[in-house]
Amino acid sequence: MIPISSVLESREQHFLQTKELLESKQFTLGGNWEYDGGSFDRSLDESHKVWLRIPFEVVAGHIDIGEADNEATIKMGTPYVLKHLYREGNDPEASVRVVGALFDQFQAPTDPDAHIEPKWIDQAKAALDEVEQLFPH
Numbered sequence: 001m002i003p004i005s006s007v008l009e010s011r012e013q014h015f016l017q018t019k020e021l022l023e024s025k026q027f028t029l030g031g032n033w034e035y036d037g038g039s040f041d042r043s044l045d046e047s048h049k050v051w052l053r054i055p056f057e058v059v060a061g062h063i064d065i066g067e068a069d070n071e072a073t074i075k076m077g078t079p080y081v082l083k084h085l086y087r088e089g090n091d092p093e094a095s096v097r098v099v100g101a102l103f104d105q106f107q108a109p110t111d112p113d114a115h116i117e118p119k120w121i122d123q124a125k126a127a128l129d130e131v132e133q134l135f136p137h
Contacts, residue, residue, distance in 0.1 A: 001082045002116050004125060007132050008054065008076045015063050015072040018056075021134045025127065027054070035062040037074075044081070044123050050116065052124040054079045054131075081124040083116045 019029060022040045030039040030053065037057040044050040055077035063072045 001080050002121055002124075003078045003080045004052075004121070004128060006054075006076075006079050006128055007137065008128075008135065009078050011076045011135070012059060012073055013076065013135070015058070015061075015074045016070050018074060018076075022054070022131065025131050025134070027052075027131075033063065035064070038063070042127060044120055044127070050081065050083045050120045052079060052081055052127050079124075079128055081116055081121055083120065 027040040027042045030041045039053045039055045042052045056074040059075045061072035
């Protein structure tokens with residue numbers, strides 16, 4: 001994980017407006033969000049192994065992506081680049097669940113904090129520069 005300094009750090013924003021602005025720059029709400037925080041993520045490579053992540057915490061209200069009138073306010077954290085390496089093919093430790101007999105195909109990364117090449121850091125900074133232009137200073 002490589003932190004990247006940004007004018008967005010500690011900035012308080014309306015959640016839904018921020019989400020819409022970031023979605024216009026290919027970010028998605030990270031799948032690990034909670035009512036009190038989460039992250040906006042953008043893949044930097046086609047294989048979805050290198051990511052630019054902008055974490056946030058909720059400082060007023062709570063986020064609920066199903067509510068159009070959501071009034072949550074978030075505080076942006078320090079953006080960072082991360083790289084996850086996965087096994088190619090099926091996970092040898094995948095298991096069959098007893099209930100429903102569903103095959104668990106989701107893999108844990110083989111290296112969740114893999115080395116990040118300078119080109120990805122440069123690409124993340126360029127993407128972050130684009131995002132910063134969306135927010136008035």
